[in-house]
Amino acid sequence: MSTWLRLLNSWKLQTRFTLLNHINCIRYSSRISDELLDKARSIVGDNNFTISEAARLLHGRDESYHVPLPPDLILFPTSTKQVSEIAKLCTIHKIPMIPFGTGTGLEGGVGATRGGVTLNMTRMDQILEVSTDDLFATVRPGVTRSRLNNHIRDTGMWFPIDPGADASLCGMVVTSASGTNAVRYGTMKENVINMEVVLANGDVINTSGTDCRAKKSSAGYNLTGLFVGCEGTLGIMTAATLRLYGIPESVSSAVCSFPSVYDAISTATMVIQAGIPVARLEFLDDVMMSACNKYSGLSYDETASLFLEFHGSSNSVEEQAELAKEIAKDNNSGEFQWTTDPEERSRLWKARHDALYASKALLPGCEVYITDVCVPMSNLPDVIVKSKQAISESGCIAPIVGHVGDGNFHCCFLLKPGDNEELKKVREIAMWMGRLAISARGTCTGEHGVGRGKIQLVQEQYGEDGISLMRNIKFALDPDNIMNPGKVITL
Ligand SMILES: Cc1cc2c(cc1C)N(C[C@H](O)[C@H](O)[C@H](O)COP(=O)(O)OP(=O)(O)OC[C@H]1O[C@@H](n3cnc4c(N)ncnc43)[C@H](O)[C@@H]1O)c1[nH]c(=O)[nH]c(=O)c1N2
Numbered sequence: 001m002s003t004w005l006r007l008l009n010s011w012k013l014q015t016r017f018t019l020l021n022h023i024n025c026i027r028y029s030s031r032i033s034d035e036l037l038d039k040a041r042s043i044v045g046d047n048n049f050t051i052s053e054a055a056r057l058l059h060g061r062d063e064s065y066h067v068p069l070p071p072d073l074i075l076f077p078t079s080t081k082q083v084s085e086i087a088k089l090c091t092i093h094k095i096p097m098i099p100f101g102t103g104t105g106l107e108g109g110v111g112a113t114r115g116g117v118t119l120n121m122t123r124m125d126q127i128l129e130v131s132t133d134d135l136f137a138t139v140r141p142g143v144t145r146s147r148l149n150n151h152i153r154d155t156g157m158w159f160p161i162d163p164g165a166d167a168s169l170c171g172m173v174v175t176s177a178s179g180t181n182a183v184r185y186g187t188m189k190e191n192v193i194n195m196e197v198v199l200a201n202g203d204v205i206n207t208s209g210t211d212c213r214a215k216k217s218s219a220g221y222n223l224t225g226l227f228v229g230c231e232g233t234l235g236i237m238t239a240a241t242l243r244l245y246g247i248p249e250s251v252s253s254a255v256c257s258f259p260s261v262y263d264a265i266s267t268a269t270m271v272i273q274a275g276i277p278v279a280r281l282e283f284l285d286d287v288m289m290s291a292c293n294k295y296s297g298l299s300y301d302e303t304a305s306l307f308l309e310f311h312g313s314s315n316s317v318e319e320q321a322e323l324a325k326e327i328a329k330d331n332n333s334g335e336f337q338w339t340t341d342p343e344e345r346s347r348l349w350k351a352r353h354d355a356l357y358a359s360k361a362l363l364p365g366c367e368v369y370i371t372d373v374c375v376p377m378s379n380l381p382d383v384i385v386k387s388k389q390a391i392s393e394s395g396c397i398a399p400i401v402g403h404v405g406d407g408n409f410h411c412c413f414l415l416k417p418g419d420n421e422e423l424k425k426v427r428e429i430a431m432w433m434g435r436l437a438i439s440a441r442g443t444c445t446g447e448h449g450v451g452r453g454k455i456q457l458v459q460e461q462y463g464e465d466g467i468s469l470m471r472n473i474k475f476a477l478d479p480d481n482i483m484n485p486g487k488v489i490t491l
């Protein structure tokens, strides 16, 4: 073996990988010719263009454990027309395009696996339309969830889908995101009416028809469904029309602790099976409860717990809570701490949304490898208990939190950066959990998407026929494989 290879092999896997990627990027940046640079600059203008090293590093990473993969060039388009021009240019030169929302993804989706051009969508930040009559809003990709809710606050409407990060709404659509309110309001999938998408060849389409804002439609193929969850591999989203809801008349929350994970999850399953229209139904294990108490200054029991929220008229909210309380009691619950106080409720849900940061704070400087399986409710107690078992046998620190009302939960494995042995061990456990979920008639990702981390599991979940159909769809829309290559499926 040559000295150069021996030297390279002596370096840690991660260092080797990062180094090779940088070489790749330098190689690819030579692929971005001066002619292409000038053309790109003329499309977006000098103020919406950068190739600085810092910007490239920043755009190559998201909130995941994946190695950052910097692009060669970052453009900040300000209109659909510019995005279309950029797509045409990249198609001619066969240069990869990677859309960037707010970089809160958890599966390395913004990494430039083959270099190329990142389109940072934040400067397309208009809220194009809000309809109180038809309960929808149309937003550009730079609009985040909280920005939209602040904008419509006085209309009596809100947009309920709430990942823990203040993500871009278009990023939430293309990762098919969800959050704590999904158990009552659905995920992004159920709340998209139309998407404006720029295809690889620069064509601009509306997935429900040119200007359709109907709540439902059976006109032609479901193009909206095709692009939701595509993670930028089929097109670049330049607008989304989303369902809005009336702000509930009354809201109450509750926290309830249990002597075991099994008791807590059995309660969650029975609450759903009893048809209680609960708005939020979240599980935190003992490790996560202790992490959240420390990080958010709470003082709840540090044992398996449920956080619940009820929406509706004041009578129905009271009745729902009573029913849930009875079910909890039948499963050996501790005190059912119920409140309507807005201050207390927002503290509780802020702590829940910060669960990832609370986990990270348990081991300062760590990276977090997050699983995201989702199974039918009847299989949830078994899958969570087995996962908790696997964590304790592994000796890893991995607080558990999840949207158990949907059958979805996360194990947040804390990783020491650069410890490849630990990364390998955690990856094996995560793969095992994904396979356990698939064998329990579930899915390897409930809401975080596939990105670069779950490609193998998706192949196992769909089998060769399913994956080859996905490849045919990808090839039909992106024959040169320049739309966010290396994510979701491999070609
Ligand atoms: C603390 C915390 C807590 C949570 C989460 C993250 C963090 C940091 N998330 C994950 C994350 O917020 C979620 O995946 C968002 O949908 C990502 O949106 P961004 O705009 O940040 O996408 P980001 O910029 O990270 O991109 C994600 C992917 O979408 C693509 N993309 C982005 N904008 C696009 C566009 N306009 N057109 C085409 N492709 C585009 C990118 O190329 C990439 O592949 C989450 N998620 C969840 O579902 N439920 C949850 O509870 C949480 N909780």
Ligand SMILES: CC(C)C(=O)C(=O)O
Pocket (backbone or CB within 6 Å): 106, 164, 179, 352, 353, 355, 356, 370, 401, 402, 403, 410, 412
């Ligand atoms: C663990 C984080 C990323 C999450 O999805 C959640 O808090 O629900």
Ligand SMILES: [Mn+2]
Pocket (backbone or CB within 6 Å): 179, 403, 410, 447
């Ligand atoms: Mn989640």
